């Protein structure tokens with residue numbers, strides 16, 4: 001079922017969902033299941049599975065470093081199919097521009113369609129580690145709105161190069177990313193909102209936001225989006241702070257501000273066990289306020305261990 005249908009069916013009740021990152025290759029899918037199991041009691045209507053970019057690795061061959069390009073966390077679609085099969089829940093693969101040609105994206109979408117996966121999250125994706133800025137893959141898309149257009153075309157029965165037109169159309173519900181604190185590369189908030197509107201006009205059905213810690217940023221983002229004519233659901237993404245290192249890392253990696261009361265509370269912690277508790281308590285308060293605002297879904301970036309997400313969900317749902 002589509003995300004938008006889940007939201008309609010909930011009739012104003014806030015839903016719970018979360019996001020997983022595939023394990024490093026060579027590891028077991030059981031690790032993922034162990035983190036999903038404790039969260040299933042909160043009835044997530046859907047679970048997102050991220051797609052990781054390829055990266056350069058360096059292999060030491062008797063003193064000479066051999067540079068190889070590889071995807072360290074493959075398996076997004078297989079994980080989606082197996083989670084749906086095991087838990088009877090909708091899964092949403094993240095589809096990226098970076099690292100994929102348009103043809104490869106088409107094959108992936110065909111696989112999704114055959115598997116009965118009818119939601120995809122369409123993202124440009126991050127720059128590779130050694131790149132300062134995102135460099136489009138040869139034969140791939142430059143911005144997420146182009147990817148949304150490709151998916152929307154498939155929904156019309158139009159495949160690449162117009163080689164095939166068919167009445168057996170896909171019917172993907174398409175999610176896109178939104179940035180309450182502006183995307184790091186966008187020159188202004190207004191231009192970023194215009195870019196978001198382009199994705200919506202291309203066919204996006206809902207937005208999931210980048211993580212944020214200050215709800216005021218989300219409320220103001222929703223207001224600006226509505227004023228710009230964006231009328232689709234805007235789902236807040238929430239990441240509980242969990243380790244002291246997050247004080248530097250999260251603002252640096254995701255270009256966001258942390259409220260001073262949270263910063264002070266984390267600074268005052270003696271160890272990461274305490275930080276985890278502070279992060280949980282903060283996320284509970286944040287989630288409660290968002291729920292009162294009437295958000296359709298609270299979407300948690302669990303990305304690994306789920307014990308903190310379970311505590312938050314227990315307090316909220």
Ligand SMILES: NC(=O)C1=CN([C@@H]2O[C@H](COP(=O)(O)OP(=O)(O)OC[C@H]3O[C@@H](n4cnc5c(N)ncnc54)[C@H](O)[C@@H]3O)[C@@H](O)[C@H]2O)C=CC1
Nearest residue numbers: 123124125126143144177178183185186192195208209210
């Ligand atoms: N919020 C989320 O749920 C997730 C976000 N991401 C990350 O989001 C980041 C970007 O992905 P998207 O938001 O999908 O990219 P996007 O293509 O929508 O936007 C990327 C940047 O380019 C700008 N832009 C967009 N279209 C443009 C155009 N035609 N001309 C000039 N500038 C344009 C935007 O303002 C933004 O600064 C990546 O770093 C990605 O990995 C990844 C996974 C999940």
Ligand SMILES: Nc1nc(=O)c2c([nH]1)NC[C@@H]1CN(c3ccc(C(=O)N[C@@H](CCC(=O)O)C(=O)O)cc3)CN21
Nearest residue numbers: 050126209210211237239246249250253254301302303
């Ligand atoms: N720029 C960007 N890239 C992404 O892949 C991404 C977003 N933003 N925002 C939305 C979701 C959330 N994602 C993530 C990815 C990793 C962590 C995470 O747990 N990161 C490490 C620190 C970051 C690092 O080491 O680079 C952590 O310890 O929390 C959280 C959310 C993936 N998605």
